[in-house]
Amino acid sequence: MVKINENYLKLEKNYLFIRIAEKVNAFQKANPDAKLIRMGIGDVTRPIAPVVVDAMKKACDEMGVKETFRGYEDSGAGYDFLRNAVSDYYRSFGADVPASDIRINDGAKSDCGNLVDIFGDDNIILITDPAYPVYVDSNLMNGRQIVYADSNEENQFAAMPAPDGYELNGQKVFPDIIYLCSPNNPTGAAYSKEQLAEWIAYAKQHGAVILYDAAYEAFISEDNIPRSIYQIDRAKEVAIEMCSLSKTAGFTGVRCGYTVVPSELKTMASDGTEVSLAQLWNRREGSKFNGVSYPVQRGAEAVFTPEGQKQVKENIIYYQENAHVIAETLKELNIPFTGGINSPYIWFKCPFGMDSWTFFDKMLNEIAVVGTPGAGFGKNGTNWFRLTAFGDKDLTIEAMNRLKELVKNSQ
Amino acid sequence: MVKINENYLKLEKNYLFIRIAEKVNAFQKANPDAKLIRMGIGDVTRPIAPVVVDAMKKACDEMGVKETFRGYEDSGAGYDFLRNAVSDYYRSFGADVPASDIRINDGAKSDCGNLVDIFGDDNIILITDPAYPVYVDSNLMNGRQIVYADSNEENQFAAMPAPDGYELNGQKVFPDIIYLCSPNNPTGAAYSKEQLAEWIAYAKQHGAVILYDAAYEAFISEDNIPRSIYQIDRAKEVAIEMCSLSKTAGFTGVRCGYTVVPSELKTMASDGTEVSLAQLWNRREGSKFNGVSYPVQRGAEAVFTPEGQKQVKENIIYYQENAHVIAETLKELNIPFTGGINSPYIWFKCPFGMDSWTFFDKMLNEIAVVGTPGAGFGKNGTNWFRLTAFGDKDLTIEAMNRLKELVKNSQ
Numbered sequence: 001m002v003k004i005n006e007n008y009l010k011l012e013k014n015y016l017f018i019r020i021a022e023k024v025n026a027f028q029k030a031n032p033d034a035k036l037i038r039m040g041i042g043d044v045t046r047p048i049a050p051v052v053v054d055a056m057k058k059a060c061d062e063m064g065v066k067e068t069f070r071g072y073e074d075s076g077a078g079y080d081f082l083r084n085a086v087s088d089y090y091r092s093f094g095a096d097v098p099a100s101d102i103r104i105n106d107g108a109k110s111d112c113g114n115l116v117d118i119f120g121d122d123n124i125i126l127i128t129d130p131a132y133p134v135y136v137d138s139n140l141m142n143g144r145q146i147v148y149a150d151s152n153e154e155n156q157f158a159a160m161p162a163p164d165g166y167e168l169n170g171q172k173v174f175p176d177i178i179y180l181c182s183p184n185n186p187t188g189a190a191y192s193k194e195q196l197a198e199w200i201a202y203a204k205q206h207g208a209v210i211l212y213d214a215a216y217e218a219f220i221s222e223d224n225i226p227r228s229i230y231q232i233d234r235a236k237e238v239a240i241e242m243c244s245l246s247k248t249a250g251f252t253g254v255r256c257g258y259t260v261v262p263s264e265l266k267t268m269a270s271d272g273t274e275v276s277l278a279q280l281w282n283r284r285e286g287s288k289f290n291g292v293s294y295p296v297q298r299g300a301e302a303v304f305t306p307e308g309q310k311q312v313k314e315n316i317i318y319y320q321e322n323a324h325v326i327a328e329t330l331k332e333l334n335i336p337f338t339g340g341i342n343s344p345y346i347w348f349k350c351p352f353g354m355d356s357w358t359f360f361d362k363m364l365n366e367i368a369v370v371g372t373p374g375a376g377f378g379k380n381g382t383n384w385f386r387l388t389a390f391g392d393k394d395l396t397i398e399a400m401n402r403l404k405e406l407v408k409n410s411q
Numbered sequence: 412m413v414k415i416n417e418n419y420l421k422l423e424k425n426y427l428f429i430r431i432a433e434k435v436n437a438f439q440k441a442n443p444d445a446k447l448i449r450m451g452i453g454d455v456t457r458p459i460a461p462v463v464v465d466a467m468k469k470a471c472d473e474m475g476v477k478e479t480f481r482g483y484e485d486s487g488a489g490y491d492f493l494r495n496a497v498s499d500y501y502r503s504f505g506a507d508v509p510a511s512d513i514r515i516n517d518g519a520k521s522d523c524g525n526l527v528d529i530f531g532d533d534n535i536i537l538i539t540d541p542a543y544p545v546y547v548d549s550n551l552m553n554g555r556q557i558v559y560a561d562s563n564e565e566n567q568f569a570a571m572p573a574p575d576g577y578e579l580n581g582q583k584v585f586p587d588i589i590y591l592c593s594p595n596n597p598t599g600a601a602y603s604k605e606q607l608a609e610w611i612a613y614a615k616q617h618g619a620v621i622l623y624d625a626a627y628e629a630f631i632s633e634d635n636i637p638r639s640i641y642q643i644d645r646a647k648e649v650a651i652e653m654c655s656l657s658k659t660a661g662f663t664g665v666r667c668g669y670t671v672v673p674s675e676l677k678t679m680a681s682d683g684t685e686v687s688l689a690q691l692w693n694r695r696e697g698s699k700f701n702g703v704s705y706p707v708q709r710g711a712e713a714v715f716t717p718e719g720q721k722q723v724k725e726n727i728i729y730y731q732e733n734a735h736v737i738a739e740t741l742k743e744l745n746i747p748f749t750g751g752i753n754s755p756y757i758w759f760k761c762p763f764g765m766d767s768w769t770f771f772d773k774m775l776n777e778i779a780v781v782g783t784p785g786a787g788f789g790k791n792g793t794n795w796f797r798l799t800a801f802g803d804k805d806l807t808i809e810a811m812n813r814l815k816e817l818v819k820n821s822q
Contacts, residue, residue, distance in 0.1 A: 001618030002587040002678050003531035008691050009680060018697075021485070043482040053475035056706065057468045063665065064464035071454040071663035074432070106517050106666075106704070113699025114525075117552065120414035137698040141528065176413040207412030252482035253705040254474065255517075267413050269420060280419050286426050287548040288524025293517070293666040295467065296704050 007143045016133055016376035017041050020360075027364050037399040039387045040370040042185065042345070044250045046318060048299070049311035052249065055302035059295035076291035077282070078104025078258070085304035086258050095230040101262050101278065103285060104292050104300070108215050108244035108257040113138040114288070115211060115240065115259070118280040119177060126166065126175030128159040130186055130377030130384070132213070135179045147175060152380045157187035157338045157347065158195060161202035174206040180229075181213035183220060186377045186386040187347040188339015190225045196232045203238040209265070209277070210239040215257075218248040218316055220342040236262035240277070247344065247390075249303045249312040256292055256300040319344050322396040323389035329400040333407050344389040347374070351407050356385050367402035418554045427544055427787035428452050431771075438775050448810040450798045451781040453596065453756070455661045457729060459710070460722035463660065466713035470706035487702035488693070489515025489669070496715035497669050506641040512673050512689065514696060515703050515711070519626050519655035519668040524549040525699070526622060526651065526670070529691040530588060537577065537586030539570040541597055541788030541795070543624070546590045558586060563791045568598035568749045568758065569606060572613035585617040591640075592624035594631060597788045597797040598758040599750015601636045607643045614649040620676070620688070621650040626668075629659035629727055631753040647673035651688070658755065658801075660714040660723040667703055667711040730755050733807040734800035740811040744818050755800040758785070762818050767796050778813035 020040055028036065062068035073079060083099035090097040105111045112134055121142045127135045129148040139146055147166035149159035165172035180199060183190040191199070203210050210229065217227040228243075229235045244257035251257075261278040269275050292300075302308045327340040330348050337348035350359040356373035363369045372388075374381025389396070431451055439447065473479035484490060494510035501508040516522045527549050536550045540559040550557055558577035560570035576583035591610060594601040602610070614621050621640065628638040639654075640646045655668030662668075672689040680686050703711075713719045738751040741759050748759035761770040767784035774780045783799075785792025800807070 002620045003534050004678060004680060004686050004688070004691060005529050005531050006680060008529065008694060009686075011694060041483065045477070045480070045482070047477050047480040048474045050475060053471050056471040056474075060464050060467040060471065060706075060710075063459045063467075064461060066456070066458050069456070069458040069661075069664070071456070071661070072452065073664070107701045109701040110699060118416050118419065120416050123414050134698050141695070141698070209413045250480075250482070252701075253480070253484070255701065255704045267415060269415060269417060275415050275420075277415075280415060283419060283422060283426075284552070286429075287545050287552070288521060290518045290520040290663075290666065293704055293707050294664040295471075295706065299471075 005141065007141050011137055011140055016372070020370065020372065023361070023364060024370055027368075031368070034368040036368045036370065037391065037395045037402075038370045039391055039396070039399060040372045042247070042388050042390065043252050044247065044315075044319075044390045045392060046250055046315040048250045048254060049303070049308060049315070051302045051305060051308045051311055052299045056295045056299040059298035063294065070294045073291035076285060076289055078102065078292065079294075079297050082297045082301045085301050089304050090228060090230065093227045093231070095228040097228070097230055097260055097262075101260050103259050103261070103281070104297060105257050105259060105289075106255045106292050107246060107251070108213065108242045108259075109134060111257065111259040112211075112213065112242055114284065115242075115281065116142060116144075117284050118277065123176035124168065124173050126178045128179065128181070128184075129379060130374060130381040131179065132181060132185050133377065147173065148378065150380055151184070151187060151189070153336065153349070157184065157189040158191055160195065161199055174208070176208050178203055178208050178210045179213070180210055181215070183216040183225075183339070183343035183345075185213075185216065186345055186372065186374065186381065188341075188343035188345040189347075190220065190222075190342040192224050193226050193232055196226060196229055196235075200229070200232055200235050200238055204234065207267070208238065209267070212239050212241045214241055214243045216247055216343050216345075217243060218312075219320065219344050221320065222342055225342050230260070230262075236264040238265070240265065245300055245303055248316075249308075250315060251300070254296055254299060256296050318393065319389045322391060322393060325396050325400055326387055326389060329403060333404065340389070346387045346389065348385055348387070350383050350385050352410060353383070355382055359385055363403075363406070367399075367406050369399045369402060416552065418552050422548055422551055427783070431781065431783065434772070434775060435781055438779075442779070445779040447779045447781065448802065448806045448813075449781045450802055450807070450810060451783045453658070453799050453801065454663050455658065455726075455730075455801045456803060457661055457726040459661045459665060460714070460719060460726070462713045462716060462719045462722055463710045467706045467710040470709035474705060481705045484702035487696060487700055489513065489703065490705075490708050493708045493712045496712050500715050501639060501641065504638045504642070506639040508639070508641055508671055508673075512671050514670050514672070514692070515708060516668050516670060516700075517666045517703050518657060518662070519624065519653045519670075520545060522668065522670040523622075523624065523653055525695065526653075526692065527553060527555075528695050529688065534587035535579065535584050537589045539590065539592070539595075540790055541785060541792040542590065543592060543596050544788065558584065559789065561791055562595070562598060562600070564747065564760070568595065568600040569602055571606065572610055585619070587619050589614055589619050589621045590624070591621055592626070594627040594636075594750070594754035594756075596624075596627065597756055597783065597785065597792065599754035599756035600758075601631065601633075601753040603635050604637050604643055607637060607640055607646075611640075611643055611646050611649055615645065618678070619649065620678070623650050623652045625652055625654045627658055627754050627756075628654060629723075630731065630755050632731065633753055636753050641671070641673075647675040649676070651676065656711055656714055659727075660719075661726060662711070665707055665710060667707050729804065730800045733802060733804060736807050736811055737798055737800060740814060744815065751800070757798045757800065759796055759798070761794050761796050763821060764794070766793055770796055774814075774817070778810075778817050780810045780813060
């Protein structure tokens with residue numbers, strides 16, 4: 001008889017955003033006239049740039065003509081025109097990433113979830129807490145053991161490596177695979193070059209691989225914050241980097257991202273032979289992925305042109321201004337927070353000593369503003385709350401005015 | 412230290428089509444003036460239908476306007492407009508598949524590879540031989556044991572279930588997961604309703620799940636050949652079906668397909684609780700997939716409109732005429748073959764008692780025609796060869812003329 005993967009039964013039933021959606025739906029049913037403002041799920045609201053629309057439409061036309069029609073991509077790793085554009089983009093901020101180390105994907109979520117397939121189930125995983133739930137779930141699905149590095153108020157939500165290891169079942173262990181996300185989802189905190197160098201040294205010391213999520217790099221505004229882990233020496237020997245156009249260029253509905261597995265990244269099989277992780281990953285993708293839609297790849301290419309960069313930066317500035325509005329409100333209310341400077345996320349301490357789901361309900365029911373309870377990202381989020389700057393400017397201002405009223409009236 | 416998934420080291424180094432590409436590249440380098448005709452990889456050559464191009468361009472325009480912009484899909488399972496269109500399409504040939512059982516994907520290959528994640532690694536897999544290599548590789552990657560059902564000249568390349576089970580390590584075993592592909596890649600053979608009913612009864616008897624690959628259903632021209640396994644009674648209790656627009660509508664470069672996991676498909680966990688496979692699959696996809704590009708989904712929707720069906724059928728008829736040309740040539744040469752009637756694939760016995768890689772080299776080097784050696788699909792393909800009808804009509808005729816010469820001159 002068929003046997004299921006029983007690890008799935010150990011996963012939490014409700015994915016964070018599904019639970020939120022249920023609560024929001026119930027609220028809307030009970031309050032059909034309420035003017036709801038959504039600052040919860042990290043989705044963008046600005047349309048995609050005109051150069052991207054034009055490039056995609058041109059590619060659609062090409063697909064309708066025999067002479068320019070494109071079928072399967074040879075490798076499924078992405079067309080050279082796009083891999084080269086991504087490589088040039090990396091070079092523009094000082095990271096040397098050859099096109100051959102880059103694979104184009106349909107958004108970072110797929111690769112983030114699927115990359116773990118090339119690793120054994122007996123690896124110990126280190127995840128910062130709070131974190132994007134996909135890091136946790138995609139490892140629990142294979143029954144891997146997870147240890148957590150606390151990101152909290154004390155370290156400004158930027159967990160650093162523990163020299164003595166992490167506790168697992170009463171023993172101290174060192175992780176084999178380390179997830180880092182900077183600028184961080186959900187906290188908005190970003191690692192400096194020195195901090196990343198420390199993580200790289202730690203990974204090298206313990207033979208660990210870093211899975212680096214750079215999905216929010218386009219929001220970095222401070223000079224000493226690296227856009228890519230490959231701006232740090234020797235990162236290529238330990239780190240895989242995932243990035244996406246979802247937040248950079250509003251591609252949440254267009255679907256395109258990229259993953260870098262450097263050719264320098266080698267490890268050893270149990271029999272002592274050297275193994276290239278890029279080769280394993282290419283083998284995995286060669287069997288389970290057939291490449292990204294051609295018109296989408298042309299749209300992504302347009303993002304990296306000078307005109308594309310100009311247009312997508314206008315949207316990023318728009319969101320950064322929202323982040324500023326949120327940050328100024330929290331300062332005014334004397335509420336501690338991280339993020340908002342190098343990130344579209346603002347992570348703040350729930351007022352009134354509330355836990356985050358209680359504060360979520362209060363915000364929803366009293367001022368019709370939807371945020372994301374920090375508890376959904378791990379235990380260090382229990383009393384914290386995430387707002388995103390991806391909304392409409394007027395609505396963001398309106399929501400912050402409502403928040404001010406809420407806090408003042410409840411004091 | 413990080414541990415790799417060592418199952419990857421047991422995979423064959425060269426994926427079939429990569430090995431072919433290497434041989435073809437070497438030939439072209441040595442013979443720059445040769446007029447190569449490609450009848451190997453199963454890629455289409457006709458452009459996508461005008462209604463599809465228009466629908467995609469319209470959707471690109473929508474993405475460029477704030478009011479009609481779309482970000483993340485709520486569920487990632489596909490927009491209702493497309494899931495409903497697929498459900499209606501199923502109904503048009505007598506299969507009752509509700510939209511809620513359908514997930515839209517970026518092509519059947521991803522789901523075909525990823526579906527196995529929801530099953531335990533201790534399942535025994537049954538794959539017909541010859542078969543699409545992805546079935547084998549995606550299970551070897553998890554260390555699952557595979558048994559094979561022989562499709563051969565004797566049973567007209569339509570393997571039927573073995574009542575006494577299959578041999579594995581000297582013992583008779585019954586499979587837990589059964590891969591069926593009809594119309595078959597590579598053989599072009601298609602199961603009748605009676606044959607599928609037999610497989611369904613076998614799966615029910617042994618508590619097995621059938622993974623049914625219907626990627627070539629649009630090429631079925633005979634009445635008694637089902638387009639979907641759900642045209643057969645009780646199939647929903649045992650079968651998952653994967654389908655794709657790649658061959659139906661030339662979407663190999665556009666990337667869209669769909670998978671059906673019926674709500675009726677239940678199994679038991681080791682503790683005896685009932686488990687819905689659809690729920691496991693949705694959980695997997697919820698964590699590792701973020702839905703298909705919106706413009707691509709609009710393009711797919713257009714395929715299922717009356718005008719879309721008319722336009723894509725013109726291309727299918729074009730390919731069917733190619734298949735007819737190939738079939739007639741093989742008949743004239745007295746070469747045994749299957750396929751070509753309900754399939755774009757023609758599977759024939761290599762002339763001169765040659766093995767398939769030797770015949771591949773002969774075709775390539777003597778008449779500059781590229782096909783696919785049957786050996787790449789399993790041991791029963793050792794002396795067989797696959798040609799596809801996806802090429803240009805004139806080139807298909809030209810290739811068949813060259814084949815006639817080759818066979819006559821070698822006799």
